[in-house]
Amino acid sequence: MTPLAPLLPASSRRLYSALHADGDMKLHLDQIDEAPKHLSYEEEVADLNARLDTGAHEYRFADPVHAELDYYRAGDDVVVEGDVHAAAVATCARCAEEFRLPVDVPIRAVLAPRPAAPEDDDVELSAEDMGLGFFDGDEIDVSDLVTEHTLLALPTRPLCSEGCRGLCARCGANLNTGPCRCAGDGVDSPFAVLRTRPRES
Ligand SMILES: [Zn+2]
Numbered sequence: 419m420t421p422l423a424p425l426l427p428a429s430s431r432r433l434y435s436a437l438h439a440d441g442d443m444k445l446h447l448d449q450i451d452e453a454p455k456h457l458s459y460e461e462e463v464a465d466l467n468a469r470l471d472t473g474a475h476e477y478r479f480a481d482p483v484h485a486e487l488d489y490y491r492a493g494d495d496v497v498v499e500g501d502v503h504a505a506a507v508a509t510c511a512r513c514a515e516e517f518r519l520p521v522d523v524p525i526r527a528v529l530a531p532r533p534a535a536p537e538d539d540d541v542e543l544s545a546e547d548m549g550l551g552f553f554d555g556d557e558i559d560v561s562d563l564v565t566e567h568t569l570l571a572l573p574t575r576p577l578c579s580e581g582c583r584g585l586c587a588r589c590g591a592n593l594n595t596g597p598c599r600c601a602g603d604g605v606d607s608p609f610a611v612l613r614t615r616p617r618e619s
């Protein structure tokens with residue numbers, strides 16, 4: 419690539435692919451050697467948020483995902499490894515308050531050229547279970563890897579804290595901020611209140 423590149427330690431080299439302009443970070447096979455290269459970039463979160471919008475709306479991302487990756491060739495395969503750092507805005511499953519959830523995900527993907535013949539679905543699945551994947555043509559879709567790993571790192575049930583007390587099932591007050599008016603007033607159900615209160619009409 420640049421004549422200066424070999425003089426710099428791999429970790430200090432930053433490569434912003436020209437292909438990133440369309441919103442997807444892709445590496446061309448021509449850019450990938452057996453000697454690891456470093457890739458540090460910010461992944462935009464529009465795709466991530468679009469994927470999350472189809473779910474339970476428990477998470478969204480306000481800021482770009484930061485990726486620190488090394489990539490190299492191993493025979494016909496391409497290895498992409500490193501870390502992804504992000505912060506999700508999560509909605510607590512118990513108290514419904516939003517909180518900031520740091521997401522730090524290690525990535526290690528071994529990508530093989532996708533076989534030309536139609537692949538048996540089961541074979542493909544087990545390969546992906548083992549952390550192996552495929553790439554198509556002569557491009558590695560790094561954005562895809564980063565997005566997938568970030569999504570998979572999100573807990574299925576976000577909690578603002580392990581000890582979150584949630585909402586009162588009766589009045590809906592957030593019990594993390596203190597006991598609600600239902601607590602200790604000796605009234606067992608809201609219907610009891612209705613029975614003792616004179617009708618207003
Ligand atoms: Zn909570």
Ligand SMILES: [Zn+2]
Pocket residue numbers: 586587588589590591598599600601
């Ligand atoms: Zn209550």
